[in-house]
Amino acid sequence: MTATSTPAPTPGIAFTVNGRGVRAHVDPMRRLSDVLRDDMGLTGTKVGCEAGDCGACTIRLNGRQVEACLVPAAQAEGLTIETVEGLASAEGAPSDLQAAFLAHGAAQCGICTPGMLMAAHSLLIANPEADAAAIRDGIGGVLCRCTGYVKIVEAIAATRDARKAARERAVAPAPTSSALVGADTAVGARLEKVDGLPRVLGTARYGADHRPEGVLAVRAVRSPHARARFEIGDLAPLRTRHPGLVDVFSAADVPGQNRYGVYPTGKDQPALAAGVVRHRGEAVLALVGDEQALAAITDAELPISWAPLTPLRGLDDALADGAATLHENSPGNVLIRGRLATGDVDGALARSVATAQIEVATTFVEHAYIEPEAGFAQRVGDRIELTVSTQAPYMDRDEVALILGIPPTDVRIIPTACGGGFGGKLDLGVHTLIAIAAWRTGRPVRAVWTRPESMAASPKRHPSRIRATAGVDAYGRLTGYRFDGDFDTGAYASWGPTVANRVPVHAMGPYAFDAVLATTRAIYTNSPPAGAFRGFGVPQASIAHEALMDELAARTGTDLLEFRHANALRAGSTTASGQRLEASAGLPACLDALRPHWLRLRADAAAHNAGDDAAARGARRSRRGVGIGAMWYGIGNTALANPSTIEMGVTAEGRVVLFCGAVDIGQGASTVLVQIAADALGVAPGTIELVSGDTDRTADAGKSSASRQTFVSGNAARLAGEDLRRQILLLAEVAGEAALSFGPGVVTAVEPGGRSAVIELAELPTVPVRDREAACVLAGRGTFDPQTTPLDADGQGVPYQTYAFGAQIAEVDVDPQLGTVKVRRIVAAHDVGRAINPTQVEGQIHGGIAQGLGFALMEAYVPGRTENLHDYLIPTVGDMPEIECLLIEDPEPAGPYGAKGVGEPALIPTAPAILGAIHDAVGVRITTLPATPDRVRAAILARG
Amino acid sequence: MAFLRPDRLGDALSALAAGGPGGAPWVIVAGATDHYPARVGRAPVEDVLDVTAIARLRGISPVDGGWQIGALATWTDLVETPLPSLFDGLKAAALTVGGLQIQARGTVVGNVCNASPAADGMPGLLALDAQVELASRGGARIVPIGDFVTGNRRTARRPDELVTSLFVPAPLPGTTVTSAFEKLGSRAYLVISIAMVAAVIEADADGRIARARLAVGACSEVAQRLPALEAELVGRPADAATAELVDARHLADLTPIDDVRGSAAYRREAALTVVRRALERALRAVPG
Secondary structure, three states: OOOOOOOOOOOOEEEEEOOEEEEEOOOOOOEHHHHHHHHOOOOOOOOOOOOOOOOOOEEEEOOEEEEHHHOEHHHHOOOEEEOHHHOOOOOOOOOHHHHHHHHHOOOOOOOOHHHHHHHHHHHHHHOOOOOHHHHHHHHOOOOOOOOOOHHHHHHHHHHHHHHHHHHHHOOOOOOOOOOOOOOOOOOOOOOOOOOOHHHHHOOOOEHHHOOOOOOEEEEEEEOOOOOEEEEEOOOHHHHHHOOOEEEEEOHHHOOOOOOEOOOOOOOOEOOOOOOEEOOOOOEEEEEEEOHHHHHOOOHHHOOEEEEEOOOOOOHHHHHOOOOOOOOOOOHHHEEEEEEEEEOOHHHHHHOOOEEEEEEEEEOOEOOOOOOOOEEEEEEEOOEEEEEEOOOOHHHHHHHHHHHHOOOHHHEEEEEOEOOOOOOHHHOOOOHHHHHHHHHHHOOOEEEEOOHHHHHHHOOEEOOEEEEEEEEEOOOOOEEEEEEEEEEEEEOOOOOOOHHHHHHHHHOOOOEOOOEEEEEEEEEEOOOOOEOOOOOOOHHHHHHHHHHHHHHHHHHOOOOHHHHHHHHEOOOOOEOOOOOEOOOOOOHHHHHHHHHHHHHHHHHHHHHHHHHHHHOOOOOOOOEEEEEEEEEEEEOOOOOOOOOEEEEEEEEOOOOEEEEEOOOOOOOOHHHHHHHHHHHHHOOOHHHEEEEEOOOOOOOOOOOOOOOOHHHHHHHHHHHHHHHHHHHHHHHHOOOOOOEEEEEOOEEEEEOOOOOEEEEEHHHOOOEOOOOOOOOEEEEEEEEEOOOOOOOOOOOOOOOOOOEEEEEEEEEEEEEOOOOEEEEEEEEEEEEOOOOOOHHHHHHHHHHHHHHHHHHHHOOOOOOOOOOOOOOOOOOOHHHOOEEEEEEEOOOOOOOHHHOOOOOOOOHHHHHHHHHHHHHHHHOOOOOEOOOOHHHHHHHHHHHO | OOEEOOOOHHHHHHHHHHOOOOOOOOEEEOOOOOOHHHHOOOOOOOOEEEOOOOHHHOOEEEEOOEEEEEOOOEHHHHHHOOOOHHHHHHHHHHOOOOOHHHHHHOEHHHHHHHOOOOOOOHHHHHHOOOEEEEEEOOEEEEEEHHHHEEEOOEEOOOOOOEEEEEEEEOOOOOOEEEEEEEEEOOOOOOOOOOEEEEEEEEEOOOOEEEEEEEEEEOOOOOOEEOHHHHHHHOOOEOOHHHHHHOOHHHHOOOOOOOEOOEOHHHHHHHHHHHHHHHHHHHHHOOOO
């Protein structure tokens, strides 16, 4: 173990880690998490907040779970520490608990997994009989943003039961099998995550886990003002005072273009602000040096003079007459406008027997992935390599090239394990400054954002203000829908243009209207940029259309589910964009599947509420309500090219390799794509090695966003597997049904009749694949680009080739005196086309519900105020309802084996269903989110 | 910056008397669960006196006339120590402090000394009439907890003093004692209170309230007792229906603020409900 640069006390701090005695010569107040990770290399313990809010760094200290980020090194003296690295056997085999996490899909991105495992490990030792409530209490101090905790609780309960059974039989518990479960083909099987084992062992390496030899750190100096002019004075004295400062640079030193942004038309964000800052937390200066030296520099020492300007804090400020213009080319602070028009909406509303209107307001929502942005960059000759946590390696590559002023081919992006993305890692994070710093200094440079820094500087979900009107005719059919939405896009464009294209297409929800007029604007303000967040503006729009469906159903005396069913888009419907849906539009089937649950839960709620009067004073205070929400979601980019290319090769040794540029951000893309490729080639998925994400080794499979990887990259993987299979069959001169097997140096093809052929791979010449070092002798390639057309000025065209559909029921208890809401149950029905891996699909639904619940009830980001995970609340395990998933498989003819996508859909109908359930319970419609207790109570009081 | 981790109280007090080598008072650290969160991304600059090696500050034990909670007793220690029903409310509060990880590290005394308006331990300790025992080179002194915490992040501790323990006096003789705690927040675990209430009821042999002690947290700069309500409760039947007499007058002295967790108006109104419920819970626990 190495000492830090802090003067070390002797004789050091002695303690035991995973059974091994160690002596640490470190600053006694150094956080134990830093000692473990940085000084001892035990990076399995993760750091998410350094404030005891997230639990990612949970370890066992003398048999109790504690957060290592809150333990002074000195206090470890004489104590026993267990970390995730100590759970596996000496040979590296996962423990029963780790195996259960893997088998149950309890680890998605895996960043919370080590902490979750240590909490569960502690719990099961202290309480081997822990029931569900005790399990929740036991892991209540660890936050997970991916799983909705459902499969985590399942995995812990399964381990408990297996241990109990083993105790009773007096044998050691057997690890769970990792074989295929539930299908003959790979597609449809509950295959364990192909990249899951390192995640449960704690050996997966995330953005902050890389510390190459000689690495420097770069620290961004950030604006304390939301809007200001600034000047940077003479930096020489600073450098003299801090000899550990290797480099300092500002906007003028950016080697290439100091303007970037994900859209070709939206390149408005500087890597370092040039003289003016537009949001609090914007970087203005970069300090490069060793970590200790950088930490010792205080803000007061920096020669920056600020001239604060009045900030535009939200839509009203930015749209006011005479408001300052934040970007020269955007008069009135309008970044972009969107429009969809079909039919005569005024006429349609006028001839309606009932119309309803609503105004909705939503606020900034933070991604709150447990892994803050992190990574390092290294200059290799005239090229630069970035090893970073990302959702979009090829987009990163092109943006970094722009900033450095070098060709994109001279940039290599190597994605690390990604500890959660949800859209937030579709923008550049640490990339800009580590790239420039490594380029300038020639040394590797790393950055790990602190939690407050991540929350101040990373993009958010757009706050919105929506006005909508809908009408229904005498036959209960929807007539017209008018939607006008303003979206606060913050200081820079980021993914703001999605407001103009995706939102109008989805504004009216998954229903057939005669006429629609949807207009949107994305407005610049002095807030952090609003970017991509699971759903791109559709969750906000869904609050309005679902409330209006409830209202119109009530006005026409129709059951809420049946009203939606009658008006649902379905195969044969024409959307408001003028696109005819030919197939795989399974909303009616989702609603059919929900109907028995709906009727039962409605009856239960009525019985619960009827009992109120009879109940003893105070014994039962809650009012129960049931609500429903429906959604649709176009898969992939909106009316834009969105191709994925995937290669699949066979090496001379007979290894089968999938070169897959799609990044697994925890959602399971790697596993799903291996399953698809396996069936396409005709091999077991375990045969396939995976090369993932590296832009030097994999072709561009686009970004992990817009629920596109299963559909778009899945098709590319299928085509690659089929291409490779076709070539093998051709070489072997065997029939199409032949079974393939790959042995050392050979491929064997056996026809159903028994005739076989062998290909000697060593005799074949090498064929080129993108990975130059792969030396493949056979290679298949698949490219898929969804068939879409540009939208005209009225939003007419084919924006997506396919859509996901879904509907969810929420059952809630509202405490009318306090305004608190407990979501008891969600029943979720989703048409996924085909569930390639039901465990992963359920995991996406659970996680989407958790985020939708947070959006509905508790999440509100306030710049400068809620930049930590105790003021910004995300759901804990105790906030999660019981969830039942109903998978509807209405196959998409264009999808790989019929599959579509499920990444975003479950989030969308969750909040509408919860808000509808609150309305059902206490008769108030919450239209300003989140529905915090004070808002719900105020609405109840206002109703009288 | 200096760091000191003495194992004798005397050494700690001597250090405190001398002041930190850097010229500022020592920053006292025990569980460090409030120390580090206030220093995210900042280089340490303070002189730190770590008191966790001083063995005599550990433990919770009965003493003459009551109980003593040592300065190093954690929330988990409190939960796991067998204690009479007088402490049920404080134990319930302990289980709402952060997650199990924080409860295992954070100390009850540290919660008091950190003096957050939302300190989960304060209402319960106020309702128990806890006394803060301080030591310095000049001697010991005892301060009622209501006088010890003087404001948001302010206490009556002098820089040369160390809080060594809390003393909780025994209940009135011959009474049946119950206690309860209610916390209102926006999520299930790891939540900072919007409002919270602790109640301690002592009922006489006739089933009447001999003494009622209630305190409200997170609705004023420092948690507050409710003397008017307490006075009105004395002599009333110790059954749940009595909780209905609580009304807004009893909470008139609270000074809640607007913040991200809730509006001032909501806090004031919700506190009334939470007071009723805490009282009701404590009264229900009285064996009838």
